[in-house]
Each structure stands twice: as structure tokens, then as C-alpha cells.
Amino acid sequence: MSRGILLVGCGKMGGALLAGWLHQGIAASDIIIVEPNPVPDLPAGIRQAKAAEAIPADFSPALVMLAVKPQVMDAVAPAYAAYAGRGACILSIAAGKTIATLNRLLGCKAAIVRAMPNTPAAVGAGITVCCSNADVTSDQRAFCGNLLAAVGEVAWVEDEELIDAVTAVSGSGPAYVFWLAECLAAAGEKAGLDAALADRLARATVSGSGLLMRQSPDNPTQLRKNVTSPNGTTQAALDVLMAADGLAPLMERAVAAAAKRSRELAG
Known part of the structure; x- marks a missing residue:
């Protein structure tokens, strides 16, 4: 199959994917981006079109990636119906936009993969979860998986409704982690630390713990136990965080709210 790629939208996620593809060895001549705005530091050899x-x-192209915000998808997608009609796989990373919605916007029976990446893709440490319709061939599925693997891990689900939960956990999840770092730094400052040191400690602790969790064979529960001495300082903090009204129910409500909003974006 052809390996030409049409990248529609070159914002943060589109740019991260583009960098990953080039690092993966995909030829710049095989890629065209569609982006009305100037793209800073556009890699040599990449062609840019201002509009379809x-x-x-x-x-x-073998693949058209729709890397635009869900709010503009209705206006953008129809311009690429001709490529879908000629057999190109349509890969969408827009939150909330279902396969059925994309089929309607394209106005034809199309091979569609819906995917939800997350922002750690910018440093090659993302995770993307995908779902495809029955019109996607095994070659197209493999091609999409390889492209997304350029920026991190890839998983597939068969039930599209699970993408809303994926969005709430991993798609939006980096913001929860960043907020944790903000709160940890603020708490350190209130405890008497200099603001710059508190920020440095929070950043290093969150990023270092994430790296340890990624590389360790132990699961998060065991990693938590490893750092918790009975009746020690960590246990005193966990008694607050693990209380009945602590972090667990708060996180459940946060994930439920994000999943609900994902469903609402489907229209």
C-alpha cells in the first residue's frame, strides 16, 4: 500500500507526531501537512498546504490524519471525503468525535480509526488507545499502529464507547498529574520552603516517580508500599489521602466528569 500521509492540523499533538514519524524514518517527501497558520521550525522537505x-x-495518501480540535471537525472533515472515497484510511484524534459522526461528515463508507493520544507524546512517552470500524483492513490497522507508536505506547479496544473512559484517564490525565505537582509545590511553600525549591522538589518527585513506575516491574500498589514505613511520615500523609473522603473518590468524580464531557462532544 502507498505510504503517503496527509496530516490535517499541526498543533502540539500534530507536531509531536510529525517529529516522531521523521525520527521513525518516514520520508519527508511522503508527508504533506494542511495548516493555515505558519508552522515554526517546519522540518526540511515537509510540504505545507494552507487548505485542502x-x-x-x-x-x-494512504492515510489522512485529522489532528484538529473537535469544535472545528464538522467544518474540516468534509473536505477530505474524496480521499476516503479512494480508499485512504482516516485516522482521527479529536476527542468525542465518534466513528459514526466521521462517517456522516465524510459522506461515504470510509475506513476510520478513532484514536486518543496524550501530551507526553511530545517527549516520546505517550500512550494512545485506538478503535477501528469494520472497513479498516489489517494493513491499515498496522500502519496506524506503527505511526502512533512513534510517540509512545499503543493499545486497541473493540468497543468504541470505552474511548470516553480512555479520554478521561489518559487523554486528560496529564493535566491531573500537573495539577498534583502544582498542589505539592504550593503545600511545600506553605510548610516553609522557598517557592523555587518547592517547585523543583515537586517537579523532580512527580517526574522521577513516573519514570520509576514506568521502568519498575512492580505495580503502583507495591511501589507505594515500598516507600511507606509503618507509622512513618509517608503513612501519616497517606492516612489523609486514602481517607474515605480523600483522593480516590475525588479522582472517580473527576474521571466521570471528563468521560461525560467526552460523550457530550459527540453531539
Whole structure:
């Protein structure tokens, strides 16, 4: 199959994927981006079209990635119906936009993969969960998986409704972790630390713990136990965080709210 890629939208996530593809060895000549705004530090050899009408007529991509915000998907997607009609796989990373919605916008029977990446893709440490419709071939599924693996781990689900929960856990999850770092730094400052040192401690603790969790064979429960001495300082803090009204029910409500919003974005 052809390996041409049409990347529609080159914001933070689109840019991270583009960098990952080039690092993976995909030729710049096989990629065209569609982005109306100037792209800073656009890699050499990458062609940019300001709009769908400006794409060279002889470019026949195997895959069209829709990396635009869900709020503009209704206006953007129909311009790429011709590529879907000619057999290109459509890969969407827009939160909330279902496969059925994309099929309707494209106005044809299309091979569609819906995916939810997350922002650690910018440093090659992301995770993306995908779901495809029955029109996606095994080759197209493998191609999509390889492209997304350029920025981290990839998993697949068969039930599309699970993408809303995925969005709430891993798609939005980095913001929860960043907020944890903010709160930890603020608490350290209230305990008497200099603001700069508190920020440094929070950043290093959160990022270092994440790296340890990624590389360790132990699960998070065991890692937590490893650092918790009976009746020690960590246990005193965990008695607060693990109370009936502590972090667990708060996180459940947060994830439920994000999943609900994902469903609402489907329209």
C-alpha cells in the first residue's frame, strides 16, 4: 500500500507526531501537512498546504490524519471525503468525535480509526488507545499502529464507547498529574520552603516517580508500599489521602466528569 500521509492540523499533538514519524524514518517527501497558520521550525522537505484545495492533485495518501480540535471537525472533515472515497484510511484524534459522526461528515463508507493520544507524546512517552470500524483492513490497522507508536505506547479496544473512559484517564490525565505537582509545590511553600525549591522538589518527585513506575516491574500498589514505613511520615500523609473522603473518590468524580464531557462532544 502507498505510504503517503496527509496530516490535517499541526498543533502540539500534530507536531509531536510529525517529529516522531521523521525520527521513525518516514520520508519527508511522503508527508504533506494542511495548516493555515505558519508552522515554526517546519522540518526540511515537509510540504505545507494552507487548505485542502491547495493539496497537489497528484498526491494520493494512504492515510489522512485529522489532528484538529473537535469544535472545528464538522467544518474540516468534509473536505477530505474524496480521499476516503479512494480508499485512504482516516485516522482521527479529536476527542468525542465518534466513528459514526466521521462517517456522516465524510459522506461515504470510509475506513476510520478513532484514536486518543496524550501530551507526553511530545517527549516520546505517550500512550494512545485506538478503535477501528469494520472497513479498516489489517494493513491499515498496522500502519496506524506503527505511526502512533512513534510517540509512545499503543493499545486497541473493540468497543468504541470505552474511548470516553480512555479520554478521561489518559487523554486528560496529564493535566491531573500537573495539577498534583502544582498542589505539592504550593503545600511545600506553605510548610516553609522557598517557592523555587518547592517547585523543583515537586517537579523532580512527580517526574522521577513516573519514570520509576514506568521502568519498575512492580505495580503502583507495591511501589507505594515500598516507600511507606509503618507509622512513618509517608503513612501519616497517606492516612489523609486514602481517607474515605480523600483522593480516590475525588479522582472517580473527576474521571466521570471528563468521560461525560467526552460523550457530550459527540453531539
